[in-house]
Amino acid sequence: MCAVTSGFAELYDSEPHAVWSAPGRVNLIGEHTDYNAGLVLPFAIEQRTIVAASLRDGDDITVVSTLYADPARARLTDIGPGRLSGWSAYPLGVAWALSQFPDRPAGRPAAGPGTRGGVDLFIDSAVPAGAGLSSSAALEIAVACALNELWGLTATGAELAHASQRAENEIAGAPTGIMDQFASLLGEADAAVFLDCRTEDTRIVPLRLREAGLELVLIDTGERHSHAAGGYAARRASCERAARELGVPALRDITPADLGRAARVLDEETFRRVRHVVTENDRVEATVRALGTGDPVAVGRLLTASHVSMRDDFEISTPALDLAVDVALRAGALGARMTGGGFGGAAIALIERERVAGLTEDALDAFSRARLPAPLVRTVTPSPGARRESLQIEYQVHGRLGAADQHAAVGGVVDRVRHVVHVSRQQGCLAGVAHSGAA
Numbered sequence: 001m002c003a004v005t006s007g008f009a010e011l012y013d014s015e016p017h018a019v020w021s022a023p024g025r026v027n028l029i030g031e032h033t034d035y036n037a038g039l040v041l042p043f044a045i046e047q048r049t050i051v052a053a054s055l056r057d058g059d060d061i062t063v064v065s066t067l068y069a070d071p072a073r074a075r076l077t078d079i080g081p082g083r084l085s086g087w088s089a090y091p092l093g094v095a096w097a098l099s100q101f102p103d104r105p106a107g108r109p110a111a112g113p114g115t116r117g118g119v120d121l122f123i124d125s126a127v128p129a130g131a132g133l134s135s136s137a138a139l140e141i142a143v144a145c146a147l148n149e150l151w152g153l154t155a156t157g158a159e160l161a162h163a164s165q166r167a168e169n170e171i172a173g174a175p176t177g178i179m180d181q182f183a184s185l186l187g188e189a190d191a192a193v194f195l196d197c198r199t200e201d202t203r204i205v206p207l208r209l210r211e212a213g214l215e216l217v218l219i220d221t222g223e224r225h226s227h228a229a230g231g232y233a234a235r236r237a238s239c240e241r242a243a244r245e246l247g248v249p250a251l252r253d254i255t256p257a258d259l260g261r262a263a264r265v266l267d268e269e270t271f272r273r274v275r276h277v278v279t280e281n282d283r284v285e286a287t288v289r290a291l292g293t294g295d296p297v298a299v300g301r302l303l304t305a306s307h308v309s310m311r312d313d314f315e316i317s318t319p320a321l322d323l324a325v326d327v328a329l330r331a332g333a334l335g336a337r338m339t340g341g342g343f344g345g346a347a348i349a350l351i352e353r354e355r356v357a358g359l360t361e362d363a364l365d366a367f368s369r370a371r372l373p374a375p376l377v378r379t380v381t382p383s384p385g386a387r388r389e390s391l392q393i394e395y396q397v398h399g400r401l402g403a404a405d406q407h408a409a410v411g412g413v414v415d416r417v418r419h420v421v422h423v424s425r426q427q428g429c430l431a432g433v434a435h436s437g438a439a
């Protein structure tokens with residue numbers, strides 16, 4: 001039986017109704033453009049978050065994760081802005097947002113009456129937190145898919161994405177955009193998701209990496225960050241202020257031809273923030289075109305130009321991310337850039353398959369010489385988005401592994417599950433004394 005189902009059964013003394021999963025994502029290009037109503041091109045990765053869930057009596061939502069020692073339980077009506085903190089704000093926030101979904105969505109069958117009651121959830125994940133791979137969206141979307149079905153909501157993918165974003169913005173307090181949720185929902189094997197964040201039109205863009213003998217390599221610096229604080233919010237505020245000063249609804253409405261006027265109106269730093277967003281939107285469109293014509297050299301150049309723009313204009317890179325990009329380029333990558341919100345996390349490189357081993361060696365060597373912690377270097381595989389799983393998924397959460405590794409990983413998961421069940425029982429989660437945050 002699957003580790004999350006056995007963990008669920010051990011913790012809640014019954015089988016889960018079903019299991020859902022959602023992947024993390026890597027953004028190929030289009031950074032800090034989503035909340036500016038701009039363009040993005042992320043892809044879902046093979047690392048997934050898995051949720052086993054069932055309805056329960058009453059209106060308590062219980063969330064337990066193999067990754068966190070603090071399980072939580074909250075009454076649905078007690079969840080609200082400013083009342084929760086920590087990891088459980090994300091899944092509980094999704095429950096809060098979806099509990100407000102209309103009973104009778106226009107033109108669709110009514111949601112099941114009175115079904116928005118208690119739910120027990122048991123969560124496991126292979127998506128590392130703070131690495132720029134959107135572990136938060138993977139968690140939100142897996143929970144959103146579970147609740148959509150358990151509560152009979154008939155919400156569309158876009159509605160689930162928005163409910164998840166509300167959880168992140170209003171309950172977890174991270175002022176993030178909509179890219180990650182769409183990527184986690186809509187990803188496909190060997191493809192990226194082109195999203196226009198204003199119209200929310202999406203298009204699947206084939207990457208055809210294998211045919212071209214190419215790999216996407218992730219260099220995780222190990223530097224961790226959170227978007228609930230600091231630089232991310234400051235960048236968003238600066239973009240919104242610039243749009244107001246330039247008299248447009250969003251920076252998406254500024255074109256390269258407007259940059260001369262922007263330079264006259266804005267202070268120097270704000271102008272550079274704007275220039276990043278405007279040129280990044282252009283680079284996303286150019287990348288989609290280059291992928292369409294099978295021109296990986298052009299794609300690589302665009303990725304590197306994006307990094308330079310984030311390093312110099314948007315100022316969200318770090319010395320470790322810059323080093324990762326430099327090493328990748330010196331190892332022969334066609335292009336490389338930091339990916340995600342910045343201030344830590346990972347870089348990606350587009351590189352020929354036979355150069356991957358050399359890049360790995362060079363990165364370890366360069367980080368060691370710079371006295372930085374060893375980076376984690378691995379290929380990433382563009383993968384399918386969120387789905388309901390069969391219950392036979394014992395080791396899929398850990399991605400592609402050899403048979404021996406699978407055995408070890410399953411053993412590891414089972415050990416983690418046992419530990420979590422033990423901790424949850426000790427903390428009285430099941431006795432209902434761990435009501436989370438709310439007054």
Ligand code: GAF
Nearest residue numbers: 031032176177178179340341
């Ligand atoms: C984070 C956010 F969650 C996204 O919405 C996006 O803004 C990204 O940073 C930067 O492109 O992943």
